[in-house]
Amino acid sequence: MALFSFTEENYIKCIYHLGKSSPMVSTNAIAQNLNTKAASVTDMLRKLSDKEILIYQKYKGVKLKALGESIAIKTIRKQRLWECFLVEKLEFGWDEVLEVAEQLEHIQSPKLTDSLDAFLGFPSYDPHGDPIPNKQGVFPSSLGKTLDAYKPGLKLKITAVKDSSPEFLRYLEKLKIDLKTKIEIIEIEDFDQSMVVKIDGVVRSLSQVTCQNIYAQ
Amino acid sequence: MALFSFTEENYIKCIYHLGKSSPMVSTNAIAQNLNTKAASVTDMLRKLSDKEILIYQKYKGVKLKALGESIAIKTIRKQRLWECFLVEKLEFGWDEVLEVAEQLEHIQSPKLTDSLDAFLGFPSYDPHGDPIPNKQGVFPSSLGKTLDAYKPGLKLKITAVKDSSPEFLRYLEKLKIDLKTKIEIIEIEDFDQSMVVKIDGVVRSLSQVTCQNIYAQ
Protein backbone atom coordinates (compact mmCIF):
# COMPACT_ATOMS: atom_id res chain seq x y z
CA MET A 1 0.00 0.00 0.00
CA ALA A 2 1.63 3.17 -1.20
CA LEU A 3 1.55 6.27 0.94
CA PHE A 4 0.88 9.75 -0.27
CA SER A 5 2.15 13.04 1.01
CA PHE A 6 0.08 15.70 2.68
CA THR A 7 0.42 17.76 -0.50
CA GLU A 8 -0.54 14.98 -2.86
CA GLU A 9 -3.62 14.23 -0.78
CA ASN A 10 -4.65 17.86 -0.99
CA TYR A 11 -4.37 17.87 -4.77
CA ILE A 12 -6.32 14.64 -5.03
CA LYS A 13 -9.09 15.86 -2.75
CA CYS A 14 -9.29 19.14 -4.63
CA ILE A 15 -9.55 17.39 -8.00
CA TYR A 16 -12.23 15.12 -6.61
CA HIS A 17 -14.35 18.05 -5.50
CA LEU A 18 -13.88 20.00 -8.73
CA GLY A 19 -14.66 16.84 -10.68
CA LYS A 20 -18.19 16.85 -9.26
CA SER A 21 -19.17 19.85 -11.39
CA SER A 22 -17.18 19.15 -14.55
CA PRO A 23 -15.83 15.87 -15.89
CA MET A 24 -12.44 17.30 -16.84
CA VAL A 25 -10.71 19.48 -14.23
CA SER A 26 -8.54 22.33 -15.48
CA THR A 27 -5.11 23.31 -14.27
CA ASN A 28 -6.24 26.83 -13.46
CA ALA A 29 -9.22 25.66 -11.42
CA ILE A 30 -6.90 23.57 -9.27
CA ALA A 31 -4.41 26.41 -8.90
CA GLN A 32 -7.12 28.80 -7.74
CA ASN A 33 -8.58 26.27 -5.34
CA LEU A 34 -5.26 25.43 -3.71
CA ASN A 35 -3.92 28.97 -3.70
CA THR A 36 -0.98 28.10 -5.84
CA LYS A 37 0.26 28.80 -9.36
CA ALA A 38 -0.66 26.99 -12.55
CA ALA A 39 2.97 25.99 -13.16
CA SER A 40 3.12 24.22 -9.80
CA VAL A 41 -0.08 22.39 -10.65
CA THR A 42 1.29 21.16 -13.97
CA ASP A 43 4.32 19.71 -12.19
CA MET A 44 2.16 17.90 -9.69
CA LEU A 45 -0.24 16.61 -12.33
CA ARG A 46 2.60 14.97 -14.20
CA LYS A 47 3.75 13.35 -10.99
CA LEU A 48 0.30 12.08 -10.04
CA SER A 49 -0.19 10.83 -13.58
CA ASP A 50 3.03 8.82 -13.34
CA LYS A 51 1.70 7.33 -10.12
CA GLU A 52 -1.48 6.12 -11.89
CA ILE A 53 -3.65 8.34 -9.74
CA LEU A 54 -5.20 10.30 -12.56
CA ILE A 55 -5.42 10.66 -16.32
CA TYR A 56 -3.62 13.71 -17.56
CA GLN A 57 -3.48 14.97 -21.12
CA LYS A 58 -1.52 18.12 -21.77
CA TYR A 59 -3.80 21.13 -22.18
CA LYS A 60 -6.87 18.92 -21.81
CA GLY A 61 -7.24 18.82 -18.04
CA VAL A 62 -7.33 15.94 -15.65
CA LYS A 63 -9.61 13.20 -14.29
CA LEU A 64 -9.11 10.90 -11.30
CA LYS A 65 -8.63 7.19 -11.86
CA ALA A 66 -10.01 4.59 -9.44
CA LEU A 67 -6.95 4.83 -7.20
CA GLY A 68 -7.25 8.60 -7.02
CA GLU A 69 -10.96 8.43 -6.21
CA SER A 70 -10.33 6.03 -3.38
CA ILE A 71 -7.65 8.25 -1.87
CA ALA A 72 -9.95 11.26 -2.17
CA ILE A 73 -12.81 9.46 -0.48
CA LYS A 74 -10.59 8.21 2.34
CA THR A 75 -9.38 11.75 2.93
CA ILE A 76 -12.89 13.18 2.87
CA ARG A 77 -14.00 10.49 5.30
CA LYS A 78 -11.26 11.47 7.70
CA GLN A 79 -11.96 15.19 7.36
CA ARG A 80 -15.66 14.81 8.07
CA LEU A 81 -15.21 12.40 10.96
CA TRP A 82 -12.80 14.84 12.59
CA GLU A 83 -15.29 17.66 12.05
CA CYS A 84 -17.90 15.60 13.90
CA PHE A 85 -15.45 14.96 16.69
CA LEU A 86 -14.53 18.61 17.05
CA VAL A 87 -18.13 19.80 17.15
CA GLU A 88 -19.75 17.00 19.12
CA LYS A 89 -17.03 16.15 21.59
CA LEU A 90 -14.82 19.23 21.85
CA GLU A 91 -17.54 21.84 21.46
CA PHE A 92 -16.07 23.64 18.50
CA GLY A 93 -18.42 25.81 16.49
CA TRP A 94 -19.27 24.31 13.09
CA ASP A 95 -17.55 27.31 11.52
CA GLU A 96 -14.27 26.77 13.40
CA VAL A 97 -13.54 23.20 12.41
CA LEU A 98 -12.26 23.46 8.86
CA GLU A 99 -8.72 24.62 9.52
CA VAL A 100 -8.07 21.97 12.15
CA ALA A 101 -9.85 19.17 10.28
CA GLU A 102 -7.69 19.88 7.24
CA GLN A 103 -4.67 19.09 9.35
CA LEU A 104 -6.17 16.05 11.03
CA GLU A 105 -7.36 14.50 7.77
CA HIS A 106 -3.78 13.69 6.80
CA ILE A 107 -3.02 11.50 9.82
CA GLN A 108 -2.14 8.03 8.54
CA SER A 109 -3.74 5.32 10.63
CA PRO A 110 -6.66 3.25 9.40
CA LYS A 111 -7.18 2.04 12.94
CA LEU A 112 -7.49 5.61 14.19
CA THR A 113 -10.06 6.48 11.52
CA ASP A 114 -12.21 3.45 12.19
CA SER A 115 -12.01 3.75 15.96
CA LEU A 116 -12.97 7.38 15.73
CA ASP A 117 -15.89 6.42 13.51
CA ALA A 118 -17.09 3.92 16.10
CA PHE A 119 -16.51 6.34 18.96
CA LEU A 120 -18.76 8.87 17.21
CA GLY A 121 -21.45 6.27 16.61
CA PHE A 122 -20.86 5.88 12.85
CA PRO A 123 -22.27 9.26 11.86
CA SER A 124 -23.67 9.63 8.33
CA TYR A 125 -23.31 13.38 8.05
CA ASP A 126 -20.84 15.93 9.34
CA PRO A 127 -21.78 19.17 11.13
CA HIS A 128 -22.20 20.94 7.77
CA GLY A 129 -24.62 18.27 6.58
CA ASP A 130 -22.11 16.71 4.20
CA PRO A 131 -22.24 12.93 3.86
CA ILE A 132 -19.51 10.77 5.41
CA PRO A 133 -18.41 7.75 3.37
CA ASN A 134 -18.19 4.53 5.35
CA LYS A 135 -15.13 2.31 5.72
CA GLN A 136 -15.82 0.80 2.29
CA GLY A 137 -15.97 4.25 0.73
CA VAL A 138 -19.74 4.24 0.19
CA PHE A 139 -21.59 7.51 0.73
CA PRO A 140 -24.91 7.62 2.59
CA SER A 141 -26.38 9.69 -0.26
CA SER A 142 -28.45 6.66 -1.17
CA LEU A 143 -30.21 7.22 2.13
CA GLY A 144 -31.73 10.50 0.98
CA LYS A 145 -32.20 13.13 3.67
CA THR A 146 -33.92 13.17 7.04
CA LEU A 147 -37.68 13.62 6.83
CA ASP A 148 -37.68 17.18 8.13
CA ALA A 149 -35.85 18.31 4.97
CA TYR A 150 -38.79 17.43 2.70
CA LYS A 151 -41.93 19.39 1.75
CA PRO A 152 -45.63 18.43 1.93
CA GLY A 153 -47.05 16.49 -0.99
CA LEU A 154 -44.10 14.15 -1.45
CA LYS A 155 -44.37 10.38 -1.39
CA LEU A 156 -41.20 8.86 0.07
CA LYS A 157 -39.68 5.59 1.16
CA ILE A 158 -37.96 5.22 4.54
CA THR A 159 -34.31 4.28 3.99
CA ALA A 160 -32.67 4.37 7.41
CA VAL A 161 -32.70 5.83 10.90
CA LYS A 162 -30.14 8.17 12.39
CA ASP A 163 -30.77 7.39 16.06
CA SER A 164 -30.63 3.64 16.34
CA SER A 165 -31.22 3.37 20.08
CA PRO A 166 -33.59 0.60 21.23
CA GLU A 167 -35.97 3.29 22.54
CA PHE A 168 -36.32 4.96 19.18
CA LEU A 169 -36.61 1.69 17.30
CA ARG A 170 -39.36 0.52 19.63
CA TYR A 171 -41.19 3.79 19.08
CA LEU A 172 -40.98 3.35 15.31
CA GLU A 173 -42.35 -0.14 15.61
CA LYS A 174 -45.35 1.28 17.42
CA LEU A 175 -45.86 3.72 14.53
CA LYS A 176 -45.57 0.79 12.10
CA ILE A 177 -42.54 2.47 10.54
CA ASP A 178 -40.01 0.11 9.12
CA LEU A 179 -37.26 0.17 6.50
CA LYS A 180 -38.87 0.56 3.08
CA THR A 181 -42.16 1.80 4.56
CA LYS A 182 -43.88 4.20 2.16
CA ILE A 183 -44.79 7.53 3.64
CA GLU A 184 -46.64 10.57 2.27
CA ILE A 185 -46.15 14.03 3.73
CA ILE A 186 -49.53 15.72 4.16
CA GLU A 187 -48.53 18.93 5.88
CA ILE A 188 -46.10 20.58 8.25
CA GLU A 189 -47.41 22.39 11.33
CA ASP A 190 -45.97 25.85 11.42
CA PHE A 191 -45.78 26.29 15.15
CA ASP A 192 -43.69 23.22 16.06
CA GLN A 193 -42.54 21.85 12.69
CA SER A 194 -44.29 18.55 13.38
CA MET A 195 -45.35 16.59 10.31
CA VAL A 196 -48.69 15.09 9.43
CA VAL A 197 -48.00 11.99 7.36
CA LYS A 198 -49.91 9.07 5.89
CA ILE A 199 -48.48 5.61 6.57
CA ASP A 200 -50.32 2.56 5.18
CA GLY A 201 -53.40 4.70 4.75
CA VAL A 202 -53.31 5.85 8.38
CA VAL A 203 -52.72 9.54 9.14
CA ARG A 204 -50.31 10.25 11.99
CA SER A 205 -48.30 13.14 13.40
CA LEU A 206 -44.50 12.96 13.81
CA SER A 207 -42.61 15.41 16.01
CA GLN A 208 -39.73 17.40 14.55
CA VAL A 209 -37.24 15.39 16.58
CA THR A 210 -38.63 12.16 15.20
CA CYS A 211 -38.45 13.48 11.65
CA GLN A 212 -34.84 14.50 12.16
CA ASN A 213 -34.00 10.88 12.91
CA ILE A 214 -35.63 9.19 9.94
CA TYR A 215 -33.99 9.08 6.51
CA ALA A 216 -36.26 8.88 3.48
CA GLN A 217 -36.04 9.29 -0.24
CA MET B 1 3.94 33.95 17.17
CA ALA B 2 6.25 32.06 14.87
CA LEU B 3 5.32 28.60 13.65
CA PHE B 4 7.64 25.66 13.43
CA SER B 5 7.70 22.80 11.00
CA PHE B 6 6.97 19.21 11.81
CA THR B 7 10.69 18.49 11.44
CA GLU B 8 11.84 21.36 13.59
CA GLU B 9 9.46 20.29 16.33
CA ASN B 10 10.90 16.79 16.21
CA TYR B 11 14.44 18.07 16.59
CA ILE B 12 13.42 20.33 19.46
CA LYS B 13 11.57 17.57 21.28
CA CYS B 14 14.49 15.21 20.79
CA ILE B 15 17.00 17.73 22.14
CA TYR B 16 14.74 18.37 25.10
CA HIS B 17 14.64 14.68 26.00
CA LEU B 18 18.37 14.17 25.51
CA GLY B 19 19.04 17.30 27.53
CA LYS B 20 17.50 15.62 30.60
CA SER B 21 20.50 13.30 30.97
CA SER B 22 23.31 15.62 29.87
CA PRO B 23 23.46 19.40 29.83
CA MET B 24 25.05 19.61 26.38
CA VAL B 25 23.50 17.47 23.66
CA SER B 26 25.82 16.11 20.96
CA THR B 27 25.22 16.05 17.23
CA ASN B 28 25.67 12.30 17.08
CA ALA B 29 23.19 11.63 19.87
CA ILE B 30 20.55 13.59 17.97
CA ALA B 31 21.36 11.84 14.71
CA GLN B 32 20.98 8.43 16.30
CA ASN B 33 17.76 9.39 18.03
CA LEU B 34 16.12 10.76 14.92
CA ASN B 35 17.44 8.11 12.56
CA THR B 36 19.29 10.61 10.45
CA LYS B 37 22.90 11.54 9.67
CA ALA B 38 25.18 13.82 11.64
CA ALA B 39 25.59 16.14 8.66
CA SER B 40 21.84 16.69 8.50
CA VAL B 41 21.78 17.46 12.19
CA THR B 42 24.50 20.08 11.85
CA ASP B 43 22.48 21.83 9.16
CA MET B 44 19.40 21.90 11.33
CA LEU B 45 21.26 23.05 14.42
CA ARG B 46 22.59 26.08 12.59
CA LYS B 47 19.07 26.86 11.46
CA LEU B 48 17.54 26.49 14.91
CA SER B 49 20.36 28.54 16.37
CA ASP B 50 19.59 31.37 13.92
CA LYS B 51 15.99 31.19 15.09
CA GLU B 52 17.02 31.70 18.73
CA ILE B 53 15.70 28.32 19.73
CA LEU B 54 18.95 26.96 21.04
CA ILE B 55 22.57 27.75 21.78
CA TYR B 56 24.92 26.09 19.37
CA GLN B 57 28.69 26.17 19.47
CA LYS B 58 30.54 24.28 16.80
CA TYR B 59 31.89 20.97 18.08
CA LYS B 60 30.55 21.73 21.57
CA GLY B 61 26.99 20.48 21.25
CA VAL B 62 23.74 22.23 21.83
CA LYS B 63 21.37 23.40 24.58
CA LEU B 64 17.78 24.66 24.30
CA LYS B 65 16.99 28.29 25.08
CA ALA B 66 13.73 29.31 26.76
CA LEU B 67 11.89 29.46 23.44
CA GLY B 68 13.05 25.98 22.53
CA GLU B 69 12.04 24.58 25.91
CA SER B 70 8.59 26.01 25.58
CA ILE B 71 8.11 24.50 22.12
CA ALA B 72 9.34 21.14 23.39
CA ILE B 73 6.97 21.20 26.33
CA LYS B 74 4.02 22.18 24.15
CA THR B 75 4.79 19.29 21.83
CA ILE B 76 5.15 16.83 24.70
CA ARG B 77 1.87 18.07 26.12
CA LYS B 78 0.13 17.38 22.84
CA GLN B 79 1.72 13.98 22.41
CA ARG B 80 0.71 12.81 25.88
CA LEU B 81 -2.81 14.18 25.68
CA TRP B 82 -3.32 12.35 22.39
CA GLU B 83 -1.98 9.18 23.94
CA CYS B 84 -4.58 9.51 26.69
CA PHE B 85 -7.27 10.05 24.11
CA LEU B 86 -6.28 7.03 22.05
CA VAL B 87 -6.14 4.71 25.05
CA GLU B 88 -9.08 6.01 27.06
CA LYS B 89 -11.53 6.92 24.34
CA LEU B 90 -10.56 4.89 21.29
CA GLU B 91 -9.44 1.77 23.10
CA PHE B 92 -5.94 1.61 21.68
CA GLY B 93 -3.42 -0.50 23.56
CA TRP B 94 -0.83 1.57 25.41
CA ASP B 95 1.79 0.01 23.15
CA GLU B 96 0.04 1.05 19.92
CA VAL B 97 -0.25 4.77 20.52
CA LEU B 98 3.24 6.09 19.87
CA GLU B 99 3.22 6.09 16.09
CA VAL B 100 -0.13 7.85 15.84
CA ALA B 101 0.53 10.27 18.69
CA GLU B 102 3.75 11.36 17.00
CA GLN B 103 1.68 12.45 14.04
CA LEU B 104 -1.06 14.08 16.09
CA GLU B 105 1.37 16.04 18.26
CA HIS B 106 2.19 18.33 15.34
CA ILE B 107 -1.35 19.58 14.77
CA GLN B 108 -1.33 23.34 15.24
CA SER B 109 -4.33 24.54 17.21
CA PRO B 110 -4.08 25.72 20.79
CA LYS B 111 -7.85 25.52 21.02
CA LEU B 112 -7.77 21.87 19.99
CA THR B 113 -5.14 21.03 22.59
CA ASP B 114 -6.95 22.76 25.42
CA SER B 115 -10.36 21.37 24.46
CA LEU B 116 -8.91 17.89 24.29
CA ASP B 117 -7.35 18.43 27.71
CA ALA B 118 -10.73 19.43 29.13
CA PHE B 119 -12.52 16.58 27.34
CA LEU B 120 -10.13 14.14 28.99
CA GLY B 121 -10.65 15.71 32.40
CA PHE B 122 -7.25 17.42 32.65
CA PRO B 123 -5.20 14.26 33.11
CA SER B 124 -1.85 14.61 34.90
CA TYR B 125 -0.25 11.48 33.50
CA ASP B 126 -0.40 9.66 30.17
CA PRO B 127 -0.98 5.90 29.74
CA HIS B 128 2.75 5.24 30.16
CA GLY B 129 2.75 7.16 33.43
CA ASP B 130 4.61 10.14 32.01
CA PRO B 131 3.58 13.54 33.34
CA ILE B 132 1.54 15.89 31.17
CA PRO B 133 2.46 19.57 31.40
CA ASN B 134 -0.52 21.88 31.84
CA LYS B 135 -1.50 24.77 29.59
CA GLN B 136 1.13 26.95 31.27
CA GLY B 137 3.82 24.36 30.61
CA VAL B 138 4.12 23.26 34.24
CA PHE B 139 4.62 19.56 34.90
CA PRO B 140 2.48 17.98 37.62
CA SER B 141 5.52 16.83 39.58
CA SER B 142 6.31 20.40 40.60
CA LEU B 143 2.70 21.03 41.43
CA GLY B 144 2.83 18.59 44.28
CA LYS B 145 -0.33 16.56 44.67
CA THR B 146 -3.99 17.41 44.91
CA LEU B 147 -5.07 18.51 48.38
CA ASP B 148 -6.94 15.29 49.15
CA ALA B 149 -3.65 13.39 49.14
CA TYR B 150 -2.31 15.27 52.22
CA LYS B 151 -2.78 14.66 55.94
CA PRO B 152 -3.90 17.01 58.75
CA GLY B 153 -1.27 19.20 60.36
CA LEU B 154 0.52 20.15 57.14
CA LYS B 155 1.11 23.72 56.02
CA LEU B 156 1.02 23.92 52.21
CA LYS B 157 1.08 26.38 49.38
CA ILE B 158 -1.46 26.23 46.54
CA THR B 159 0.38 25.62 43.26
CA ALA B 160 -2.34 25.13 40.65
CA VAL B 161 -5.86 23.98 39.92
CA LYS B 162 -6.83 20.91 37.96
CA ASP B 163 -10.28 22.06 36.86
CA SER B 164 -9.85 25.54 35.43
CA SER B 165 -13.47 26.14 34.45
CA PRO B 166 -14.81 29.64 35.13
CA GLU B 167 -17.25 28.11 37.63
CA PHE B 168 -14.52 26.56 39.72
CA LEU B 169 -12.29 29.60 39.52
CA ARG B 170 -15.13 31.83 40.67
CA TYR B 171 -15.77 29.50 43.58
CA LEU B 172 -12.11 29.66 44.59
CA GLU B 173 -12.22 33.42 44.47
CA LYS B 174 -15.10 33.35 46.91
CA LEU B 175 -13.00 31.17 49.22
CA LYS B 176 -10.10 33.63 48.82
CA ILE B 177 -8.00 30.85 47.37
CA ASP B 178 -5.42 31.96 44.87
CA LEU B 179 -2.17 30.72 43.44
CA LYS B 180 0.46 30.80 46.20
CA THR B 181 -2.17 31.00 48.95
CA LYS B 182 -0.92 29.35 52.12
CA ILE B 183 -3.20 26.74 53.57
CA GLU B 184 -3.08 24.63 56.71
CA ILE B 185 -4.91 21.34 56.99
CA ILE B 186 -6.68 21.13 60.35
CA GLU B 187 -8.55 17.88 59.97
CA ILE B 188 -10.32 15.53 57.61
CA GLU B 189 -13.92 14.55 58.27
CA ASP B 190 -14.19 10.80 58.19
CA PHE B 191 -17.67 10.50 56.82
CA ASP B 192 -17.30 12.54 53.60
CA GLN B 193 -13.56 13.18 53.35
CA SER B 194 -14.14 16.92 53.46
CA MET B 195 -11.25 18.97 54.81
CA VAL B 196 -11.21 21.62 57.48
CA VAL B 197 -8.49 24.10 56.55
CA LYS B 198 -7.19 27.45 57.70
CA ILE B 199 -6.74 30.12 55.02
CA ASP B 200 -5.48 33.58 56.03
CA GLY B 201 -6.43 32.75 59.60
CA VAL B 202 -10.00 31.85 58.62
CA VAL B 203 -11.19 28.28 59.12
CA ARG B 204 -13.21 26.80 56.26
CA SER B 205 -14.42 23.45 55.03
CA LEU B 206 -13.57 22.13 51.55
CA SER B 207 -15.46 19.24 49.96
CA GLN B 208 -13.56 16.21 48.69
CA VAL B 209 -14.31 17.18 45.08
CA THR B 210 -12.87 20.64 45.67
CA CYS B 211 -9.76 19.15 47.25
CA GLN B 212 -9.27 16.85 44.30
CA ASN B 213 -9.05 19.88 42.04
CA ILE B 214 -6.50 21.91 43.94
CA TYR B 215 -2.79 21.20 43.73
CA ALA B 216 -0.62 22.12 46.73
CA GLN B 217 2.85 21.47 48.00
Next chain:
DNA sequence: CAATTTTTTTAGGTTCGTCTAAATTTATAT
Protein backbone atom coordinates in the same frame (compact mmCIF):
# COMPACT_ATOMS: atom_id res chain seq x y z
C1' DC C 1 53.04 14.34 23.52
C1' DA C 2 52.47 12.50 19.17
C1' DA C 3 49.56 9.27 16.59
C1' DT C 4 45.31 7.42 15.85
C1' DT C 5 40.46 7.22 16.30
C1' DT C 6 36.11 9.41 16.85
C1' DT C 7 33.17 13.23 16.28
C1' DT C 8 31.73 17.03 13.83
C1' DT C 9 31.60 20.12 10.10
C1' DT C 10 31.93 21.49 5.24
C1' DA C 11 31.19 20.90 0.39
C1' DG C 12 28.45 19.50 -3.07
C1' DG C 13 24.38 16.99 -4.63
C1' DT C 14 19.24 15.11 -4.56
C1' DT C 15 14.20 15.32 -4.14
C1' DC C 16 9.94 17.77 -3.16
C1' DG C 17 7.04 21.46 -3.78
C1' DT C 18 7.06 25.91 -4.88
C1' DC C 19 7.96 30.19 -7.76
C1' DT C 20 8.64 33.69 -12.11
C1' DA C 21 9.19 34.50 -16.79
C1' DA C 22 8.99 32.98 -21.33
C1' DA C 23 7.14 29.90 -24.81
C1' DT C 24 3.43 27.36 -26.63
C1' DT C 25 -1.14 25.74 -27.34
C1' DT C 26 -6.11 26.52 -27.31
C1' DA C 27 -10.10 29.56 -27.33
C1' DT C 28 -12.39 33.82 -28.65
C1' DA C 29 -13.71 37.57 -31.43
C1' DT C 30 -13.76 40.61 -35.10
Next chain:
DNA sequence: ATATAAATTTAGACGAACCTAAAAAAATTG
Protein backbone atom coordinates in the same frame (compact mmCIF):
# COMPACT_ATOMS: atom_id res chain seq x y z
C1' DA D 1 -9.83 32.98 -40.87
C1' DT D 2 -6.73 35.46 -38.72
C1' DA D 3 -5.51 38.26 -34.76
C1' DT D 4 -5.75 38.59 -30.05
C1' DA D 5 -6.55 36.86 -25.56
C1' DA D 6 -6.49 33.24 -22.25
C1' DA D 7 -4.86 28.96 -20.51
C1' DT D 8 -1.20 25.86 -20.07
C1' DT D 9 3.37 24.15 -20.22
C1' DT D 10 8.43 24.56 -20.16
C1' DA D 11 12.71 26.33 -18.40
C1' DG D 12 15.30 27.65 -14.76
C1' DA D 13 15.67 28.76 -9.89
C1' DC D 14 14.86 28.54 -4.79
C1' DG D 15 14.35 26.79 0.13
C1' DA D 16 13.77 22.85 3.07
C1' DA D 17 15.45 18.68 4.58
C1' DC D 18 18.00 15.12 3.48
C1' DC D 19 22.25 12.50 1.67
C1' DT D 20 27.64 10.99 0.75
C1' DA D 21 32.38 11.91 0.83
C1' DA D 22 36.11 14.60 2.35
C1' DA D 23 38.17 17.82 5.61
C1' DA D 24 38.86 19.49 10.16
C1' DA D 25 38.60 19.49 15.09
C1' DA D 26 38.49 17.03 19.47
C1' DA D 27 39.28 13.07 22.18
C1' DT D 28 41.79 8.96 23.17
C1' DT D 29 45.67 6.14 23.75
C1' DG D 30 50.20 4.20 23.70
